[in-house]
Amino acid sequence: xxxxxxxxxHQVTQMGQEVIxxxxxxxxxxxxxxxxxxxxxxxxxxVSFYNNEISEKSEIFDDQFSVERPDGSNFTLKIRSTKLxxxxxxxxxxxxxxxxxxxIYFGEGSWLTVV
Amino acid sequence: SQQGxxxxxxxxIQEGENATMNCSYKTSINNLQWYxxxxxxxxxxxxxxxxxxxxxxxxxxxxxxxxxxKSSSLLITASxxxxxxxxxxxxPQAGNMLTFGGGTRLMVKx
Numbered sequence: 001x002x003x004x005x006x007x008x009x010h011q012v013t014q015m016g017q018e019v020i021x022x023x024x025x026x027x028x029x030x031x032x033x034x035x036x037x038x039x040x041x042x043x044x045x046x047v048s049f050y051n052n053e054i055s056e057k058s059e060i061f062d063d064q065f066s067v068e069r070p071d072g073s074n075f076t077l078k079i080r081s082t083k084l085x086x087x088x089x090x091x092x093x094x095x096x097x098x099x100x101x102x103x104i105y106f107g108e109g110s111w112l113t114v115v
Numbered sequence: 116s117q118q119g120x121x122x123x124x125x126x127x128i129q130e131g132e133n134a135t136m137n138c139s140y141k142t143s144i145n146n147l148q149w150y151x152x153x154x155x156x157x158x159x160x161x162x163x164x165x166x167x168x169x170x171x172x173x174x175x176x177x178x179x180x181x182x183x184x185k186s187s188s189l190l191i192t193a194s195x196x197x198x199x200x201x202x203x204x205x206x207p208q209a210g211n212m213l214t215f216g217g218g219t220r221l222m223v224k225x
Contacts, residue, residue, distance in 0.1 A: 091157060
C-alpha cells in the first residue's frame with residue numbers, strides 16, 4: 001500500500017492567518033485529492049488534482065483555498081485567511097496504480113484548529 | 116448527489132461474533148471502496164470491489180456487491196476488539212471523487 005505522509009499532524013492558528021498543509025506520497029502518482037472532516041461530521045471532498053491541474057472541486061473549495069505541487073513531490077493545500085469554520089481534519093489522498101484499480105489511499109490527516 | 120449510506124448507523128457485538136454492515140448508493144458505479152476509521156485517525160482502505168465482481172474476500176473481510184440493487188455489504192467474521200471503528204462505503208462520482216456517508220460505528224466488546 002502506498003504511504004502518504006501529512007504534515008503537520010496538528011496545527012493551531014489564529015483566525016485570518018494563512019495555513020499550508022503538506023502531503024508527501026511515497027511514490028509517484030498522478031491523482032491527488034484533499035478531503036476534510038469537521039469534528040463529528042462526514043468526510044467531504046474538497047479538490048482533485050491531476051497532471052498539475054485541478055480536475056474537480058467542490059463548493060467548499062472557494063477562493064480561500066488553493067493547491068499546488070511545487071516541486072513535483074510535495075502536494076500542498078493552502079488556506080489563505082483561515083476562519084473558525086475551517087477547523088477540521090484535512091486528509092490528503094492519492095490514487096493507486098492502474099493495477100490496484102483506482103484505489104484511493106488516505107494519509108493520517110492534519111488537524112487544523114483555528115482560534 | 117452520489118454518496119454511500121451505511122446501515123446500521125451503530126452496531127454493538129461481542130468479540131468473536133460476525134458483523135455485517137450494509138451500504139446503498141444511487142447511481143451506476145465502476146467500483147466501490149470500503150474504509151475504516153478509528154476515532155480521530157485517518158481512513159484506512161479495506162477493499163475495492165469492481166462493478167463486475169459480486170463478492171470479494173480479504174482476510175476476515177467479505178464484501179458483496181449487487182449492482183442491480185445498488186447495494187453492498189461488508190462482513191467482518193470472528194470480530195476482535197481492535198475492529199472497533201467506523202466503517203464507510205465510498206462510491207465514486209466523476210473523476211473518482213469519493214463521497215462518504217455517516218458510516219457504521221462498530222463496537223466490539225471483549
